[in-house]
Amino acid sequence: MRHLIVKSLGILGVALTLAGIGTAPAAAATTTAANPNAPVLAKSARSFPLLTDGSDPADLRLVQLYNTKNTRDIGGYRTADGKWKIRPYQLLRSDNLSRLDADDVKTLTDKYRVKSVVDFRTPGQVKSQPDVKIPGATETYLSVLGPHAYSDGGGDGDFYNQRLNFGYSAITGYRQFLNMMAVNNGGATLYHCSSGKDRTGIATVLIMTILGMDKQTIVNDFMLSQYTHRTVKIDWISKYYYDVELNYGSLQNYINTALAISPATQARLRAKYLVSTDGKNTPYPAPTTPTQPNPTPIVPTEPEVKPAPKPQPDLAPVESGAADQVTHPKKKAAKVKVLKTKRLKTKYHYQLKAHKKWFKDAHLKHQKGKTPKSTKKWRLLKSEKVRIKHKTYTYYQIQDHSGHTAWILKSYVTKK
Template identity: 30%
Template sequence: MTQRILSITSGENFRDLGGYQTTDGRHLKWRKLIRSGALGKLDDHDQAKLAALNVKYDIDFRSPAEVKQLPDHVPSTAQFHHEPVFGTDLTEASKTTADLDQELMTIPNRGASHMQEVYRQMTHLDSSLVAYRNFFNYLLSTPDDGALLFHCQAGKDRTGFGAYLVLSALGVDFETIQQDYLLTNTTTSDWVTNKLAELRAAGHSETFVNNYAQLAGVDESYLHAATSAIQAQYGSVNQFLTDALQLSNHDLRDLQSLYLTDN
């Protein structure tokens, strides 16, 4: 796992998708696919680290308001592309506690049910389908010697769904994809623990604290809400890739050629 987590100190949740095995025995190339949280606080040193990986595309899934509030510090090697999954940040990852819905204070597990609905929406909203369709276009355009980085605010939901899609397209089994998805809870555990302690110290109810924890982390039920919606409408994730995201068999073969190795 040490090799997977990038040593970025002025940003959160920077991870390499390299090394994962596909069902046909191939592996994802290292330092080709990077998932992360927002790049708006990157210092020069960390930008240089990403430039050393020859990051060619910086794909930002955040809403327009999020991008305006905290613009990316784009590595010198990369082109920035804004592909908003939502018109507004439905995940609430960028909101302060004062902005959170009143229901979070009174309804147990409202955070989890909210996130499950967000994941279902990522499977059918026009803005989401356009964003992920364009995401694959950039994936297919990344040169052999370059890397692609994709992110949202916290690097867990819109980014997590994007990782699910690309890893599925490359032939990684669902159990491995889910393990990568849940890794966010490890990489962000210190931040979440400190934030929950702050909320308790400020006098917030346990209902609110637990709901905030559900918003701040990831859970199997969130990803399963998306996969169940895809199964119900398309039959399989492969059919979603071809029908909803308009990827041809040729595109999928090219994707595998770019990002997989026999070693």
């Protein structure tokens, strides 16, 4: 119990620090490479060591848009061993897209081929400043601060003066984001918040850690937002690393355990976003296929699936057809074969039949229980046709307005 309390306090410390209201006095100045003459806060007063701000405005890698201040291509960053680098035109970090004009949209569509947009803002911020849509790109909403903030729409100045909810919503949101990035196909992914510095900054810290950049390179990228007329402080990222390392040993272990990003998913991310630095742009080696096939879970002979005994809660986000987190059932499992996967573009809202069983993915792994009585509105993301014991079923991947997803039999979904 004491261990759990210590971890909770550590994560809360990360939240308060990112909010600018951590253990260090609010009026204390910090030392940065941009201002070497600034007074240094005594270590005993702030109780955690400061990292070094070695950021250089020449490294901004800004995407040339007219109506955003902090849109950057993180392509080109090298791994700690210098052998690999992030592919350019694949990963864009940004502030909000509410003021894009036709030229900006054309740049993101034609030059960068953006096919996926991930918005970390709260629903209130999204409503007050909705993104300008990018043709052909899917939009995913993952509020890492929970359903709302006290000053939605008030701008970052007001927003980050209050307490950040850097807990369950952040863990599950970043987890879903990283898993989703591992299976995105074609084009670039653009992820953003309001100013492109805090929520987006931490997302970039996590990505670059998995891809193998060293800590100083990651910290420098976080601090580059100061050259785009945004406020960032070395204290914030220092406290983030300090609390994570205090409770988990390293940021990599935090990704492995707290975020529960599987080794296979991390290997897919490296294979997808890294190329060699030898001038040949050789792709990073893809993860090898296991020599023994993963066992498949028990599935029903009827369309409704029998629940597994005492199912454990599953916080991991949905991965389409992902097979790297398969559980090991005690009984011999029936074979499940995915015949076809299709992305859906629907303009309608759907509701679910009550008391029907849903699952983590179309392989019928990790049952989530039964659908509630309430008539929530859902939208369809994907469909998968699967064969189970010589019978064919169609499953829909559905998403509610808060971004929660699940798989369910097509026959259990009705048009609103």
